[in-house]
Amino acid sequence: MGLWLVRRVAASAAIVGAVVTLTFLLLHLAPGQPFLPGAETPIDPAVVAELRREFGLDRPLTVQYAKYLVALAHGQLGESFALHRPVAEALEDAIPNTLVLTGAALALDLLLGLVLGVYQAARARRLPDVALSAATLFVSSVPTFWLGLLLLLVFGEWLHWFPVGGVVDPVLHHSLPWAGRVADRLWHLALPACTLGAVGAAATARYQRAAVLEVIGQDYVRTARAKGLTERRVVLVHALRNALLPLVTLLGLSLPFLLTGAVLVETVFAWPGMGKLAADAIFRRDYPVVLAAAIAASVMVVAGNFVADLLYTVADPRIRVHGE
Amino acid sequence: MNLRATLALLGALALAVYVVAAARRHAARSSARRRFFRHPPAAWGIGILTFFGALAIAAPWVAPYGPSVTLEIVTLQNQAPSLLHLLGTDLYSRDVWSRLVYGSRVSLSIGALAMLVAVTVGAVVGAVAGYVRRWVDTVLMRLVDVGLAIPRIFLLLMAIALWEHLPLSLLVLLIGLTGWFGTSRLVRAEVLTLRERDFVTAARAAGAGPARIVVRHVLPNVAAPIIVSAALGIGNVMLLEAGLSFLGIGVRPPMPSWGNMIAEGAPQLTTAPWSALFPGLAIALVVMALNAVGDALRDALDPRKEAA
Numbered sequence: 001m002g003l004w005l006v007r008r009v010a011a012s013a014a015i016v017g018a019v020v021t022l023t024f025l026l027l028h029l030a031p032g033q034p035f036l037p038g039a040e041t042p043i044d045p046a047v048v049a050e051l052r053r054e055f056g057l058d059r060p061l062t063v064q065y066a067k068y069l070v071a072l073a074h075g076q077l078g079e080s081f082a083l084h085r086p087v088a089e090a091l092e093d094a095i096p097n098t099l100v101l102t103g104a105a106l107a108l109d110l111l112l113g114l115v116l117g118v119y120q121a122a123r124a125r126r127l128p129d130v131a132l133s134a135a136t137l138f139v140s141s142v143p144t145f146w147l148g149l150l151l152l153l154v155f156g157e158w159l160h161w162f163p164v165g166g167v168v169d170p171v172l173h174h175s176l177p178w179a180g181r182v183a184d185r186l187w188h189l190a191l192p193a194c195t196l197g198a199v200g201a202a203a204t205a206r207y208q209r210a211a212v213l214e215v216i217g218q219d220y221v222r223t224a225r226a227k228g229l230t231e232r233r234v235v236l237v238h239a240l241r242n243a244l245l246p247l248v249t250l251l252g253l254s255l256p257f258l259l260t261g262a263v264l265v266e267t268v269f270a271w272p273g274m275g276k277l278a279a280d281a282i283f284r285r286d287y288p289v290v291l292a293a294a295i296a297a298s299v300m301v302v303a304g305n306f307v308a309d310l311l312y313t314v315a316d317p318r319i320r321v322h323g324e
Numbered sequence: 325m326n327l328r329a330t331l332a333l334l335g336a337l338a339l340a341v342y343v344v345a346a347a348r349r350h351a352a353r354s355s356a357r358r359r360f361f362r363h364p365p366a367a368w369g370i371g372i373l374t375f376f377g378a379l380a381i382a383a384p385w386v387a388p389y390g391p392s393v394t395l396e397i398v399t400l401q402n403q404a405p406s407l408l409h410l411l412g413t414d415l416y417s418r419d420v421w422s423r424l425v426y427g428s429r430v431s432l433s434i435g436a437l438a439m440l441v442a443v444t445v446g447a448v449v450g451a452v453a454g455y456v457r458r459w460v461d462t463v464l465m466r467l468v469d470v471g472l473a474i475p476r477i478f479l480l481l482m483a484i485a486l487w488e489h490l491p492l493s494l495l496v497l498l499i500g501l502t503g504w505f506g507t508s509r510l511v512r513a514e515v516l517t518l519r520e521r522d523f524v525t526a527a528r529a530a531g532a533g534p535a536r537i538v539v540r541h542v543l544p545n546v547a548a549p550i551i552v553s554a555a556l557g558i559g560n561v562m563l564l565e566a567g568l569s570f571l572g573i574g575v576r577p578p579m580p581s582w583g584n585m586i587a588e589g590a591p592q593l594t595t596a597p598w599s600a601l602f603p604g605l606a607i608a609l610v611v612m613a614l615n616a617v618g619d620a621l622r623d624a625l626d627p628r629k630e631a632a
Contacts, residue, residue: 011469014466015469015473016473018466018469018470019470019473019474022470022474023482026482026483026486027486029486133365134365137612137615137616138612141608141609141611141612141614141615142611143566143567143586143604143607143608143611145566145570145586146566146600146601146608149586149593149600149601149604150604152593153593157593157594256472256475257475259475259477259478260475260476260477260478260567263477263478263481263567263571264477264567264570264571267570267571268590278478279481279571281485282481282484282571282573283572286485287482287485287486290478290481290482290485291482291485293478293481294475294479294482297474297475297478298473298475298478301473301474301475302473
């Protein structure tokens with residue numbers, strides 16, 4: 001286990017390192033040079049040379065790469081062109097919002113998906129299963145941002161049950177008591193988290209249904225039934241334990257999907273997270289922000305996969321033999 | 325809606341129904357086809373895909389107006405759906421149904437082309453890694469690890485941020501080039517087991533070179549997972565295109581794609597919800613159809629399920 005852990009951490013670090021290198025290379029492969037294109041008034045070449053020297057752009061690529069790595073190790077991600085503040089600072093504000101949104105969505109995704117999937121498998125090929133299968137097939141195919149718009153229209157604009165965007169109420173939030181502030185946050189979180197969670201939950205339910213059905217066909221489940229256990233106990237205790245394993249894999253696989261969805265859902269709901277930061281930065285040609293957001297997202301994915309792998313070894317004793 | 329457009333629409337619907345019925349009739353002939361139609365949504369999926377495929381091909385006949393024709397900016401903007409304008413009109417008084425029909429050309433072809441790029445690269449990389457093994461395998465698979473670690477949309481955002489004014493063809497290529505990682509893993513795993521089989525040894529003994537063995541003997545046996553991942557891949561690409569267009573960095577207006585139609589309709593969501601809702605519904609239907617067909621294909625193309 002110890003060796004496995006070391007190897008796994010090293011592999012994760014290597015992937016993050018490769019992502020960082022890739023972003024650096026992309027930056028330098030891109031056509032055009034900083035301080036040259038897009039300027040309305042032509043800049044004096046001497047000034048350009050001066051600026052390039054100042055920012056170290058005249059040094060060899062390897063030196064620039066080394067400096068980039070050193071800066072990154074110190075948590076310096078450069079200066080945003082458009083926001084007039086360090087990228088790290090902007091990310092620091094945005095990442096907690098994204099974590100709250102994706103965390104809530106992931107919880108909804110797994111819980112609702114698990115419950116629906118198990119329920120469907122227990123009622124396989126009967127009316128509730130057929131109806132839910134059709135529903136989950138549709139919802140898992142819907143563009144997330146479109147579902148967001150739909151929920152926004154129905155529950156925000158027409159019914160006025162939920163706010164139409166933002167993290168907190170801009171006027172009232174600071175005058176609220178402690179509990180009121182938490183409620184305000186949850187109230188704002190509801191629609192975006194449901195949007196992101198629902199699409200994921202539909203996919204998880206389809207996956208989970210298949211997993212439970214596969215396990216239910218196995219001998220030991222037949223044994224449990226033959227012992228005279230109630231169907232409820234057979235499904236919820238005997239079958240579910242093994243059918244839960246794929247869910248752990250899904251936990252790792254869901255993260256890239258959720259982060260992709262977050263970019264769009266954050267834009268729909270004006271949720272000031274990493275995705276919205278990156279999407280807004282595109283139009284300002286503010287690529288340090290986009291690169292930093294991409295690196296942050298990759299770190300999250302790698303960390304998520306690492307946690308999923310770790311959970312897998314804990315959950316499934318058969319895996320351990322392989323790792324030793 | 326004029327007579328020609330109405331007839332063309334009915335024709336497309338009739339074609340979809342006919343194709344499903346014909347496919348069902350022929351289903352009994354082979355066990356693979358029977359397994360395919362054991363999934364009830366698969367027949368619906370084929371119908372939906374035929375319908376939208378017919379719309380895309382026959383767009384000039386099905387659409388009552390051109391995709392960018394502004395009818396009457398003052399009196400005909402944001403009109404609710406009616407018999408005259410099947411899905412209503414948008415902010416610029418353009419007929420939403422016509423734009424949806426022409427948009428199907430853009431959205432479906434982006435999905436198909438980008439998927440083709442992704443599946444080709446994925447199959448080649450997977451086959452090479454699985455067949456050659458050793459350091460080639462290690463290098464390629466570590467590359468795949470890195471590719472899978474960056475959420476695809478961030479990869480595309482980076483590329484789009486750095487290359488200004490990306491032409492559509494390059495965008496499609498880029499979407500394809502960021503989507504092959506999963507397929508290559510799948511193909512590699514299959515190739516790794518196939519290359520040890522007797523028929524591959526026999527081919528090698530008969531003097532076939534590695535390229536011939538991979539192309540003629542190994543890849544045909546990996547066709548099933550490749551086809552399935554292609555079917556599911558088109559749907560993913562269409563969702564991605566819609567997302568990018570929604571952010572304003574995908575297909576640029578006035579050329580209609582389902583994604584940028586949603587983007588243009590979103591600000592009028594309360595006054596004219598139809599201009600954003602219908603293109604989204606079209607995406608959902610097509611992606612759903614592709615997922616249903618992909619799932620059924622997975623079952624149908626798996627000979628191990630023969631007995632079931």
